[in-house]
Amino acid sequence: MLMNEKIKATEVELTGLNGEPLGIMPTSEALAMAKKLKVDLVCTSLMSSPPPCKLIGAGDAKREKQQAKAAERGMKVKEIRLTPQIEEHDYETKLRQAEKTLKSGNAVLFVIRIKGKEGAAAKELLEQLITDLKEAGTKTSGIQLSGKQASVQLNPR
Template identity: 30%
Template sequence: MRVNEEIRVREVRVVSDTGEQLGIMLAREAIRLAGEQQLDLVEVAPTAKPPVCRIMDFGKFKYEQQKRDKETKKKQKIVSLKEVKLRPGIEDHDFDVKLKNAQRFLADGDKVKVTIMFRGRELSHPELGRQLLVKMADILKETVNVEREPKLEGKNMIMIVAPKQHN
C-alpha cells in the first residue's frame, strides 16, 4: 500500500475517514487535506481509475491488520503426517497398540501413513501386508477416508488415511 507522498498519480478519488465520498481531486490536495486532520492518505484501490485513496490513521490501520492476521493464523490447524510402522508377522496385541496410536493421531486431526516393512523373503507374500492394511482401514472406516490405497514401494507397502471432515 502506498501512503502520502508515495502516491504518484495526479488525480485520486478520496474517501474520508468516516467513509464519506469527497470526490476526485489532485493527489497533493488530498495529502494536504489528510495532513490538516493529522491523518494519512492511503491508496486502497490502486487499480481503479482514478485510484481510490482513503484518509485514515495508517499506523492504527496497520496495527488492526496485524491483529486480524494473527487471529486467522491462530485459527488455522496445521495438518501433519504421522507414521505407524508394522511388520507382516505382527501379533494381534501389537497390532491393537499400533491401531490405538493411529486413532490418537487421527483424533488430533493428523493424517496417518501406515507402513508395512518387508524384510527378506517376506517380500514374496505382499498379500499379507495388504491384508493388514485392509484390516486397519476396515476398523477405522467410520472415522477416516483412505487417501491412498495400499501400494508396494520398494520394500514397504504404504497406505495413507485422513480423518473425515465433520460439517
C-alpha cells in the same frame, strides 16, 4: 481474528447469529447490538473494506478461534511402522495409537516393511487397518506396494 473492542474500523459489514446479512453499520452500533444480545462481535477478514464481521455466541468464538489456529497450523502426518507378522496385542496398540492421532486432526501413514513374499500379507493387514479405522479416517489413495514396503495414508474425517 479480532473480537469486540479490538476492531478499529469505523464501519463493518455485519452478519447475524443465524448467518443473515444485517448490512453495513458503524462499529459502535454493531458492538452495542452484540452486548445487547450477550454475544461477541468477530471480524472474519481484514482484507476488505468495510471488514466483514459476524455475531457469534461467546463459547463459539473461542472454538472457532481454535479451529482457525489448527487450520493455519496444518495437518501433520504421523508414520506408524508395522510388520506383516504382527501379534494381536501389538495390532490393537497400533490401532489405538492411529485412532488417537486421527481424532486429534492429523493424518496417519502406515508403512509395512516387506521381505520376500510377504506382499500379500502386508496388503491384507493394511486393508484390515483401513476397515477398522473407517469411523476415524479415510484413505487418501490406494495401498502402494513398492519394492520393500507397502503403505497407505489415512486422513481424519
